[in-house]
Amino acid sequence: MMDNFTPGPFAAELAAAGIPDHLHGWLGSFGIGALVVKMGIKFVEMSPERTIATMPVEGNTQVAGILHGGAHAVLAETLGSFSAGMHAGPGRHAVGIEINATHHRSISAGTVTGTCTALHLGRTLASHEIIVTDEQGRRLSTARITNMIRENAPKQG
Structure with a gap:
């Protein structure tokens, strides 16, 4: 279970793609996908x-x-x-x-x-x-x- 305060393995990827902090909990375990990157x-x-x-x-x-x-x-x-x-x-x-x-x-x-x-x-x-x-x-x-x-x-x- 991810919360909005614990950085997940994709924290840097999410930040680089402009994902707002409040969505990091939702996407923190999955990232945004290799094709999007x-x-x-x-x-x-x-x-x-x-x-x-x-x-x-x-x-x-x-x-x-x-x-x-x-x-x-x-x-x-x-x-x-x-x-x-x-x-x-x-x-x-x-x-x-x-x-x-x-x-x-x-x-x-x-x-x-x-x-x-x-x-x-x-x-x-x-x-x-x-x-x-x-x-x-x-x-x-x-x-x-x-x-x-x-x-x-x-x-x-």
């Missing part, structure tokens, strides 16, 4: 209703030198899943069951920002819309993710 995603704001993060274009491009469509999806799924996980609360967890994305324009340099907004926060489902923008605020992609909220399995004694 690899993609360079940094959190700016986190809540079930709204989560914002940035991601560099550099290192996340496809062969044509533009931000990979899969990178858009990784950012969207990360934001939606973290938001749904916070909504699920203690004793429950979120499992992604559907994601889609529409790409509106490309980008070849700089940083993108994903803004995740709750569409529905229910007892068993949470749906979020994620808008990815460039540094000028232009929309690059729009994604939607639905997560199923599940009870954690009982601990085996």
